[in-house]
Amino acid sequence: MSSIVPAPVARQPWQMLFPLFGLIAFGALVLTSAAAGDFSRYAESHLVRFGIFFVAAIVISRFSKDLVKFFAYPGYVVVLLLLMAVEIMGTLGGGSQRWLEVGPIRIQPSELMKPAVVVALARFYESLPVGVIPTWRALIPAGAIIALPMAFVLLQPDLGTSLAIAFGGGLVMLFAGLPLRWFIMAGAAGLAAIPLAFFFALKPYQQDRVTTFLDPESDPLGEGYQITQSKIAIGSGGLFGKGFNEGSQSHLNYLPEPHTDFVFATMAEEWGFAGGLFVIGAFAIILGWGFKVARNSADRFGKLLAAGMTATIFFYVAINLMMVMGLAPVVGIPLPFVSHGGSSMMTNMICIGILMMVHRWNLDAPKRGLMA
Template structure:
């Protein structure tokens, strides 16, 4: 085949591309069923977006590491300005102000910040001399990089995205070599400050989400409705599900947001435990590939960026699955490749594109390698 296929195309990670295509196609099937057996309004657009963003990711794979290094801080600044724009003139939906209306689409800059913060923090620790990694100079710039986007995203308000942005940045800081005691101390401080944050930092509806997560049965028809119906949908699927197009929770509108945040519950009702294992297996293979890219990378920046982007996708999956199963508060995190949503899919495919770029151009091992 190498005699017929150009080398740049043959060198693409086709196994990973095929995996993504299979997962997005399964998402198409789930969304098709969620709409009662219709391509509209979700399934057709879902697949169209995926194909467009897949082409974008493939194009991104041709960029070398020097491009991402050069763009790390400018991209962070641009996305930060976009977050400021959301506060000034952002579109409101569902009681939250999170989008910029571009005419042809509504863009959610907070989703892009998940990638921008990874690039910026990885670039910072790439520039930092190893001798300073355990000094104050390795900590305060990280806090500055995190403080502004975290505050702006909390104002929208969007607690789930804030958690993902902070977690991605802290993951890179940990991998860069910051002392473990800092993270342990930070965890203790969060535990102490959590009650204050609950009463003074969270909106009323966010407080209800926390109390509902702890005991959803207290208000099964009110604040606990989402989690209760999600558990019913997942449990009623059994081992092999009720069958394609035979779900009742989503088709009879008992399950809210069955095409976005709770798409896993929609899937599990019709495909059962078998479908859930298939989805988890797909994500496992994706994570294994991403961590493999980080392992094969030759430079500090590539290693940190690849690991950070992989863990960012992991946080999407972990938080969403914990949410739909009642193991975490409902925070509005979509499930990659299955949930309907343009901004989240674009973010995931940007992560994939940069990972493919690092895999194609691992760089040369240097002093930090």
């Protein structure tokens, strides 16, 4: 680029970072309003966390390919053990628990598992001989890598996170080139299994969420209430919103979780459709950049890694937005970079860090083929 800008700075993926900073700043603004104008309640810690995890992302982006490959499996196993530890402690403590406390820091292993699964799968397919891709040998270990953590997360029970793991892992398998018919078959089987899963696997409260999603008016004061209130917030915002700190839905507590799961509704009420376009646009740019990084990667590991991370972030964004707009059942999944919450910030910033890492690898070793 321009010579005035020092090379290390110019090398950074600014096309992604600007929208990201924009989202974070916007998120801080919305969180200030969600705390009834109190900056210190949510927004401050939001920015501080972003600062910390951004540094962490920079650090991650400096990792070398070999290091990542080396730690791919051990990392996965450690996170899996943590997940099991949570489960065991929860059982001993007599209640479901999702996190481990280490001093002041609470680690939620299920969150770490999302990128860890992607890294492990990328490592697996990278090392797999090309010839065995269409065989069962490509499927069974990968399936195990996904299914094990899913099982533990489901036990917590955390349907949202286990679906996130499945989505990220499944897309990596798809990108790895496994025969498409397997996915079609799995999809068909999945469709067939939905009724069974609904009646036998879901807990009553999860069933309620699904039924109220299908018919929000059936329970206007329970689960449907949240969706309805969210739609009221978004709908009453109009084109440009009610103005900063003027949202009645969030300020008068009609909106549930105005700073976490329903932060988008809080935002939409005050900033309107324009604010919504900004958020969706920013995510589009970030995710688009993620795919570009994947395509530009010279090797299979980088490609799968980048595409998997992008898919993971996408899953958060898509489910959250669908939920707040009444297109998906209420699942406790926050909106990346905007919602208040350390775990989601950590996961998403790890994904960003890994994307930046792959981006750096790409700059160091450009893709062969057409370039060459």
